[in-house]
Amino acid sequence: MKMSFVCPGCSCLCDDIEIVDGKILHACRRGEEIFGKYKENRAKPMVKGKEVDVDSAIEEATEALKDSENIAIYGMDTTTVEAQQHGIELAEKLNAYIDDNSSFCLGEFVEAILRKELPTTTLEDVRDRAYVMVYWGANPFHSLSRHMSRYSYYPRGAKRPRGYEEDRFLVVVDVRRSETSKLAKKNAMFIQVSDDDELVDSFFKVVDGKAAKYAKEAGIILNGMKKSDLNVIFGGLGLKYGLKDLGKFVEMVKKLNEVAPVYFIPAGFHGNMRGFNETLFEKVGYVNKYSFRDGKSGGEFAFTELLKNEKIDTALIVGTDPVYSLPFEVSSKLGKIKTIVVDPRMSFTARIADVVIPSAVSGVEAGGTMVRSDGVRVKLEPLEEREVNDVYILNKIKEGL
Ligand code: SF4
Numbered sequence: 001m002k003m004s005f006v007c008p009g010c011s012c013l014c015d016d017i018e019i020v021d022g023k024i025l026h027a028c029r030r031g032e033e034i035f036g037k038y039k040e041n042r043a044k045p046m047v048k049g050k051e052v053d054v055d056s057a058i059e060e061a062t063e064a065l066k067d068s069e070n071i072a073i074y075g076m077d078t079t080t081v082e083a084q085q086h087g088i089e090l091a092e093k094l095n096a097y098i099d100d101n102s103s104f105c106l107g108e109f110v111e112a113i114l115r116k117e118l119p120t121t122t123l124e125d126v127r128d129r130a131y132v133m134v135y136w137g138a139n140p141f142h143s144l145s146r147h148m149s150r151y152s153y154y155p156r157g158a159k160r161p162r163g164y165e166e167d168r169f170l171v172v173v174d175v176r177r178s179e180t181s182k183l184a185k186k187n188a189m190f191i192q193v194s195d196d197d198e199l200v201d202s203f204f205k206v207v208d209g210k211a212a213k214y215a216k217e218a219g220i221i222l223n224g225m226k227k228s229d230l231n232v233i234f235g236g237l238g239l240k241y242g243l244k245d246l247g248k249f250v251e252m253v254k255k256l257n258e259v260a261p262v263y264f265i266p267a268g269f270h271g272n273m274r275g276f277n278e279t280l281f282e283k284v285g286y287v288n289k290y291s292f293r294d295g296k297s298g299g300e301f302a303f304t305e306l307l308k309n310e311k312i313d314t315a316l317i318v319g320t321d322p323v324y325s326l327p328f329e330v331s332s333k334l335g336k337i338k339t340i341v342v343d344p345r346m347s348f349t350a351r352i353a354d355v356v357i358p359s360a361v362s363g364v365e366a367g368g369t370m371v372r373s374d375g376v377r378v379k380l381e382p383l384e385e386r387e388v389n390d391v392y393i394l395n396k397i398k399e400g401l
Pocket of ligand 1: 012013014028
């Protein structure tokens with residue numbers, strides 16, 4: 001029987017991965033590494049640099065959390081929704097702060113979708129029906145390798161049988177010539193912006209028939225959008241950091257919808273970042289940087305700010321590597337507090353942690369649910385089951401408090 005696996009490597013969550021005679025089929029390079037090299041560089045249970053057994057590491061972590069006053073739980077974008085639920089309950093029980101990578105990635109776009117301010121659709125609908133597709137501040141060539149081939153530009157869809165040759169209109173908006181922008185040749189357009197707000201402004205003006213900096217480009221795009229019952233904007237990190245005002249962008253999408261149906265899908269890359277956003281949103285009404293003590297979300301509760309301002313004495317970090325990804329002046333603060341790491345790999349953060357608890361690789365050694373960038377929930381079956389996974393660890397800590 002042919003069996004397909006879901007790759008947890010990015011928010012595409014490709015569900016067509018096959019392993020035949022040890023060969024990994026259909027995955028991109030990152031996906032191949034996830035399935036082919038998951039046994040490498042594994043974390044070992046450690047307490048203060050000494051190897052211990054897993055239960056002792058979990059006990060030590062529990063005691064450290066009991067003795068702490070200001071705790072942040074951070075990460076969980078690569079684990080399952082089921083583990084995220086335990087992590088959030090743990091944060092609630094500890095009156096802690098909780099945050100993930102989305103606070104400096106695409107969390108605010110996801111929040112606007114969950115608040116129904118931005119209209120959204122599924123990648124299957126994009127594949128089947130979308131004509132104009134705008135990659136705005138996103139370079140899927142690098143971050144979401146199979147996005148264009150599985151869901152957007154290249155596939156032939158039910159209502160788009162001639163695919164990219166005739167049935168798609170690709171727009172790439174970026175501050176520089178990215179690899180994705182080089183695909184914008186036939187039925188396509190590359191808009192090089194120095195200020196994303198000027199393009200936002202141009203769409204407003206062109207809908208109202210006024211002159212604008214990007215009037216020609218916006219006019220062509222709007223005419224294309226009118227030909228279809230579905231058009232999509234994929235927004236990436238470049239859009240997040242290019243916009244001065246997300247509210248104005250949201251208004252622009254509404255304005256475009258006066259002319260043609262236009263939807264928004266975030267183009268972020270952590271496998272289950274949206275799962276974290278949705279799970280926290282269901283519980284507290286916010287997607288990230290939340291303080292259970294204060295009962296609200298705010299920039300001051302972002303993990304980077306808590307570290308920078310020395311607001312926490314303990315960090316529980318799950319499946320992410322802030323020592324690798326955050327600026328040194330921020331991540332170096334981890335050395336001054338108690339750090340507990342739950343991770344399958346011996347990450348840079350694990351190397352400086354007081355307690356390391358090795359866990360299963362979600363999606364490879366542990367099953368569960370993840371949420372694709374468009375909000376579709378996907379079930380993951382493990383290749384081989386490992387009992388000590390994030391659900392087990394976080395639940396055990398929670399019960400031990
Ligand atoms: S595109 Fe993403 S989900 Fe698909 S195989 Fe590559 S890493 Fe995995």
